[in-house]
Amino acid sequence: MSAADPTTLNSFVAATIQRLAAQRRRERINYILLTVTGIIGLLLIWEASVDLFKMPPYIIPSPDRVLNALWSGLAVPLNSRVGFYLPLWNTLEHATLGFLIGASLGLIIGSLMAEYRSIEIILMPYAFALQSLPKIAIAPLVIVWCGFGNGSKVVMAAMLTFFPMLVNSFAGIRSTEPERIDLMKALSASRLQTYLRVKLPTAAPYIFAGLDMGVVYALLGTIVAEFLGAQEGIGVVITQAQAVTDVAGVFAALVILGGVGIALHMLIRITEKRVVHWSDRHK
Amino acid sequence: MSYSALAAKGLAWPGLHSAATSQVIGAGGPLIKAQGLVKIYSTVSGDPVVALDGMDLTLADGEFVSIVGPSGCGKSTMLRLIAGLDDADAGEMTLAGKRITGPSSAVGVVFQNATLLPWMTVWQNVILPLQVGGGQADTAHKATVQQYLEISGLKGFENKYPYELSGGMQQRAAIVRALARNPKVLLMDEPFGALDALTRERMNVELQRIWQTSKKTVLFITHSIGEAIFLGDRVVVMSSRPGRMLEDLMVNLPRPRNHTDTIADPEYIRLAREIRRMLDASP
Numbered sequence: 001m002s003a004a005d006p007t008t009l010n011s012f013v014a015a016t017i018q019r020l021a022a023q024r025r026r027e028r029i030n031y032i033l034l035t036v037t038g039i040i041g042l043l044l045i046w047e048a049s050v051d052l053f054k055m056p057p058y059i060i061p062s063p064d065r066v067l068n069a070l071w072s073g074l075a076v077p078l079n080s081r082v083g084f085y086l087p088l089w090n091t092l093e094h095a096t097l098g099f100l101i102g103a104s105l106g107l108i109i110g111s112l113m114a115e116y117r118s119i120e121i122i123l124m125p126y127a128f129a130l131q132s133l134p135k136i137a138i139a140p141l142v143i144v145w146c147g148f149g150n151g152s153k154v155v156m157a158a159m160l161t162f163f164p165m166l167v168n169s170f171a172g173i174r175s176t177e178p179e180r181i182d183l184m185k186a187l188s189a190s191r192l193q194t195y196l197r198v199k200l201p202t203a204a205p206y207i208f209a210g211l212d213m214g215v216v217y218a219l220l221g222t223i224v225a226e227f228l229g230a231q232e233g234i235g236v237v238i239t240q241a242q243a244v245t246d247v248a249g250v251f252a253a254l255v256i257l258g259g260v261g262i263a264l265h266m267l268i269r270i271t272e273k274r275v276v277h278w279s280d281r282h283k
Numbered sequence: 284m285s286y287s288a289l290a291a292k293g294l295a296w297p298g299l300h301s302a303a304t305s306q307v308i309g310a311g312g313p314l315i316k317a318q319g320l321v322k323i324y325s326t327v328s329g330d331p332v333v334a335l336d337g338m339d340l341t342l343a344d345g346e347f348v349s350i351v352g353p354s355g356c357g358k359s360t361m362l363r364l365i366a367g368l369d370d371a372d373a374g375e376m377t378l379a380g381k382r383i384t385g386p387s388s389a390v391g392v393v394f395q396n397a398t399l400l401p402w403m404t405v406w407q408n409v410i411l412p413l414q415v416g417g418g419q420a421d422t423a424h425k426a427t428v429q430q431y432l433e434i435s436g437l438k439g440f441e442n443k444y445p446y447e448l449s450g451g452m453q454q455r456a457a458i459v460r461a462l463a464r465n466p467k468v469l470l471m472d473e474p475f476g477a478l479d480a481l482t483r484e485r486m487n488v489e490l491q492r493i494w495q496t497s498k499k500t501v502l503f504i505t506h507s508i509g510e511a512i513f514l515g516d517r518v519v520v521m522s523s524r525p526g527r528m529l530e531d532l533m534v535n536l537p538r539p540r541n542h543t544d545t546i547a548d549p550e551y552i553r554l555a556r557e558i559r560r561m562l563d564a565s566p
Contacts, residue, residue, distance in 0.1 A: 179395070179398045182368055182392075182394065182398075183392070184415065184416075185386060186366055186386045186390070186392040187411070187412050187415050187416045188385070188386045188387075188415075188417065189416040190416065194415075197411070198400065201400065201402045277402075277444075278401035278402050278445075
């Protein structure tokens with residue numbers, strides 16, 4: 001083939017593009033096939049092991065029992081007292097509220113600590129001490145202070161979201177390149193202008209990593225508060241199912257929680273991709 | 284060729300310097316005068332480092348002065364002092380007869396890296412100086428910025444993000460940003476150090492053109508002897524640390540300069556040899 005001949009060259013380029021596209025398509029199909037095979041394989045092994053070792057359903061239920069429980073929880077009207085929808089809504093409502101409060105406070109206090117050395121010196125020891133403490137251990141105290149109601153759920157979710165946000169906001173703002181700060185200084189920019197226009201966007205990838213952790217922790221905090229005493233929520237569904245040794249029901253609730261966790265994580269990732277569009281490419 | 288000779292030849296950009304000329308003080312005196320500058324940095328190990336020891340420098344209005352010296356000779360420190368980013372430990376600095384006490388809108392700074400903010404488009408980046416630190420984002424200033432974008436060949440790229448531009452274009456955008464407030468002085472700290480050799484040569488020609496049309500006073504820091512001579516009306520040679528002025532050389536090469544002719548000029552060769560001998564002799 002001669003590169004000097006434009007028609008030959010063009011058809012060659014077109015063929016190459018087609019070949020590469022076909023290759024990409026094949027790779028994608030392979031990816032999906034492998035994932036589905038993995039899931040089916042896992043379920044088969046699960047089913048086989050339960051049969052083989054004669055596991056009683058109140059210890060480990062077989063996949064079809066879990067699917068049954070899942071179906072009976074989902075195949076109800078949205079506003080039904082039984083089923084997953086109402087408890088899930090209740091859990092998400094309080095987890096979201098707690099998440100918003102905890103994330104905002106974490107961002108604000110983390111920013112203040114990064115901006116003002118004196119605030120950093122005063123607060124850092126407590127931040128360290130509380131960060132190393134397993135926050136779940138405070139849950140009984142929170143119940144004492146805020147009662148067996150929805151308040152405790154929100155407080156637990158907020159507390160668990162707060163720390164990753166605090167640490168990440170602080171680290172992100174401190175990571176601002178000195179040259180960018182020099183730039184703003186040379187422009188006589190105010191502290192607030194430098195913070196809003198340079199430091200906060202620089203910290204954005206860190207902040208999103210904090211939100212990503214925070215959203216899972218908020219769900220965790222809410223569930224723990226529900227375990228310790230609440231009337232509504234997925235945590236209550238789990239404890240009630242456990243009380244009547246409906247282990248398949250517990251599994252089904254866990255599947256729902258896993259799905260919600262993945263959905264929330266994806267939501268944060270998609271938002272991050274839209275907001276921090278420069279992040280992987282700016283260097 | 285001097286600045287006034289350039290203006291006489293009509294090389295000066297007519298519409299751009301109106302705001303600048305209205306601020307010009309009594310002609311004749313130097314625009315920037317620095318005497319006996321001393322700067323000492325403390326280091327982590329505890330030994331103080333004398334970056335500058337009695338450095339003198341004067342820049343006439345409209346002049347292009349290059350500073351060349353070994354790395355770590357304090358040339359960047361010198362620029363930071365004049366930019367008002369750092370305070371001198373001793374010595375006097377004046378800009379248009381007034382003491383330099385901090386950053387000023389009469390000074391534009393171009394850093395080693397383009398330091399464009401990756402979350403802003405090219406346009407948002409170049410008008411940043413008009414939006415922070417008391418800058419005025421009026422139509423007259425914006426028109427000036429638009430003219431500079433055109434001069435530097437960035438027209439049509441206003442809505443691109445920095446990561447969509449080549450390194451040379453990014454640095455040109457940084458120059459336009461430094462010119463946004465129509466400053467009298469442009470301070471440039473090894474702005475082309477990160478570019479490949481060919482792009483760098485092209486940028487030198489571009490900068491010469493921008494300088495000739497904008498009629499700014501430029502202080503250009505570099506560690507390239509060739510670049511210093513090619514661009515400068517004068518080349519100031521600095522000793523290695525502690526930084527002092529070794530020599531102040533006039534560059535009598537015709538403008539506009541281009542690489543084909545300029546680097547073959549006997550004057551260029553003589554200057555290059557002299558500077559190299561000086562730097563080799565300096566410990």
